[in-house]
Amino acid sequence: MRVFLPPGHARHDPDRIVGSGMAARPYFERPGRVEALLRALRAKGLAAEAPRDHGTAPIAAVHDAGYLAFLERAYEEWRAQPGREYDLAVRPNAFAVRPLHRRPTNIAGLAGWYLSGHGAPVLEHSWSAALSSAHAAIDAADAVLGGDPQAYALTRPPGHHAHADLAGGFCFLNNAAIAAERLRQGGVARVGILDIDVHHGNGTQAIFYEREDVHFVSVHSDPAGLYPFYAGYADEVGAGHGTALNLNIPLPAGATDSLWLDAVERGLDAYVGIDTLVVSLGFDAQRGDPTANLAVTADGFRGAGQRIAALGLPTVLIQEGGYLIETLEANLAAFLDGFFGARATQTQPLEATP
Ligand SMILES: [Zn+2]
Numbered sequence: 407m408r409v410f411l412p413p414g415h416a417r418h419d420p421d422r423i424v425g426s427g428m429a430a431r432p433y434f435e436r437p438g439r440v441e442a443l444l445r446a447l448r449a450k451g452l453a454a455e456a457p458r459d460h461g462t463a464p465i466a467a468v469h470d471a472g473y474l475a476f477l478e479r480a481y482e483e484w485r486a487q488p489g490r491e492y493d494l495a496v497r498p499n500a501f502a503v504r505p506l507h508r509r510p511t512n513i514a515g516l517a518g519w520y521l522s523g524h525g526a527p528v529l530e531h532s533w534s535a536a537l538s539s540a541h542a543a544i545d546a547a548d549a550v551l552g553g554d555p556q557a558y559a560l561t562r563p564p565g566h567h568a569h570a571d572l573a574g575g576f577c578f579l580n581n582a583a584i585a586a587e588r589l590r591q592g593g594v595a596r597v598g599i600l601d602i603d604v605h606h607g608n609g610t611q612a613i614f615y616e617r618e619d620v621h622f623v624s625v626h627s628d629p630a631g632l633y634p635f636y637a638g639y640a641d642e643v644g645a646g647h648g649t650a651l652n653l654n655i656p657l658p659a660g661a662t663d664s665l666w667l668d669a670v671e672r673g674l675d676a677y678v679g680i681d682t683l684v685v686s687l688g689f690d691a692q693r694g695d696p697t698a699n700l701a702v703t704a705d706g707f708r709g710a711g712q713r714i715a716a717l718g719l720p721t722v723l724i725q726e727g728g729y730l731i732e733t734l735e736a737n738l739a740a741f742l743d744g745f746f747g748a749r750a751t752q753t754q755p756l757e758a759t760p
Pocket residue numbers: 603604605688690726727728
């Protein structure tokens with residue numbers, strides 16, 4: 407299995423600027439997460455490659471042009487404002503919440519227009535990290551388009567809370583959506599996205615909500631009690647051409663392996679006629695994750711890997727969340743054990759790619 411890792415991800419590290427007044431608690435989406443996941447890969451003989459530079463065209467196939475321009479230039483414009491010379495992050499003081507709906511030109515106003523919360527501050531290297539992360543997702547999609555049975559993009563920052571024109575959670579560019587769109591444009595007729603991150607993939611849902619060619623399924627903690635709060639409910643089933651092709655399976659706080667795996671299975675059973683699967687692979691359903699409230703263990707992630715592989719479809723794995731860093735290595739190892747264990751029983755040959 408080829409693994410793609412954005413090389414500059416560690417330069418996006420909001421935790422290092424907490425002292426400038428961002429938040430009293432640590433920023434959970436940290437570079438150390440990647441190091442933990444890499445240890446699991448190395449133990450399996452898997453090495454990570456840097457992604458190729460695909461430019462912005464395949465990203466603009468999903469994201470709004472004004473939003474991309476904002477992300478690219480926000481830090482410089484912000485710092486150029488009088489009094490902000492020492493401000494190390496773009497962080498809005500005002501947000502374009504209901505019923506505010508006019509897009510301004512001022513950088514402070516644009517920050518509140520394009521950034522939906524304090525979890526997505528734009529630092530000096532955030533754009534390059536997000537861009538490189540998206541390129542890793544594109545490379546993983548290309549590997550599968552080229553015939554690989556699976557590929558893994560170890561994306562950081564993650565992506566599934568990013569809408570077409572809005573950053574959210576810890577996410578700027580929606581890596582899973584970009585990979586799915588790449589697959590579509592590469593000739594895959596129907597793509598399924600399975601999001602098992604504990605937080606609902608609200609950005610991904612919004613991007614494909616009215617489309618019949620990308621089926622979105624999300625298993626997550628009930629948003630009435632957990633971020634993203636405002637989407638992810640069971641009655642959100644898609645609209646227009648996408649009607650009945652969006653499936654949300656919210657679970658009660660405290661849900662353990664069996665309930666979670668039943669939901670994953672139900673989600674996989676719901677796909678109709680998909681050719682390739684994209685997995686938004688979060689490990690924050692883990693018991694004790696500091697951002698969430700479920701109680702899944704490594705056994706659960708192993709079971710998810712088995713069930714996903716049992717579909718027998720070409721699969722693109724896209725890393726999302728997982729913030730209890732000391733469990734990430736074991737959880738990725740367990741997921742891959744389940745995934746490749748089930749793959750080995752299929753007729754499709756497995757490549758033992760280092
Ligand atoms: Zn999450």
